[in-house]
Amino acid sequence: MDDRERQWRVSGYSGSGADCVAVAFGTRVGARDSKNPRGDAPGFPTSSWPAFGRALTR
Known part of the structure; x- marks a missing residue:
């Protein structure tokens, strides 16, 4: 995916934004x-985004 244009x-x-993940x-x-x-x-299907969020909260 061409992320520079996103x-x-x-x-x-994240506060200052120094220690976090950015998403597009x-x-x-x-x-x-x-x-x-x-x-x-890395890019992944948008359908995977909810499962990714749930995994982070566990």
Whole structure:
């Protein structure tokens, strides 16, 4: 996925945004380290996003 053109979002709970994951939504969901915006940004199907969120809360 071409992540440079996407609008990346960081949670409001992240404070300064220095230690969190940024996500971008499109035909796939991209995830990247907010400290390394030029690094790898794996993408996965948008249908997987709810399961990803549930896994984080466990």
